[in-house]
Amino acid sequence: MSDKHSLYFIALLPPHDKLKSIQNIKEYVASTYHCKHALKSPPHITIVPPFQYPIKKEKFLYNKIEELNIHLNKTIINIHIDGYAIFLPKVIFINVLMSSELVKLYNQVNDFVKTELKIYKDLPSRPFHPHITIAFRDIKKTLVQDILKDLQEKFPIQDSFSVNKITLLKHNGKYWEIAK
Secondary structure, three states: OOOOEEEEEEEEOOOHHHHHHHHHHHHHHHHHHOOOHHHHOOOOEEEEEEEEEEHHHHHHHHHHHHHHHHHHOOOOEEEEEEEEEEEOOOEEEEEEOOOHHHHHHHHHHHHHHHHHOOOOOOOOOOOOOOEEEEEOOOOOHHHHHHHHHHHHHHOOOEEEEEEOOOEEEEEOOOOEEEOO
16 A cells, blocks of 8 residues: 555444444454454444545545435444354354345445445455454464354354444554544
8 A cells, every 4th residue: 555545444333332242252252262353443344345545535535424424324224143154264253134225235335435436446346245253364274163163152142233324444554443
């Protein structure tokens, strides 16, 4: 990343109480299994994966995100989480159940990013699979199944929460911070 751009992504953050309980799960995994990389961002559901944006246009970006949130504020998105799952070879996550309202939000925000922010090249063409990452990257492949079983036993999770805004996160060189 050049010094003329910053790295951002757009996500849904759970309400504070849910965020705190999921963060506790991430911290348990980090301290017990020595995989801390997931602690570099708050618990979230990624809507737009990381993209670069010019630093000189940061105020414009913030204003556009605020504009989108004013529009989204009229819409309540109900999120249902149910258990844990894995992406092979080594990502453990909380499963977010797919819903038509979540897909609609995903499409709306991604279209907005392409049309209003003119961001195309950084966005991968992966299918949308909503989830909240608990551990990845620095997790040992040999421990994935053990960690999954441990979480299912110690921290069974089935919950719901509502959100009505997206959050812009910015990478500060070490970890992700809430920008807007």
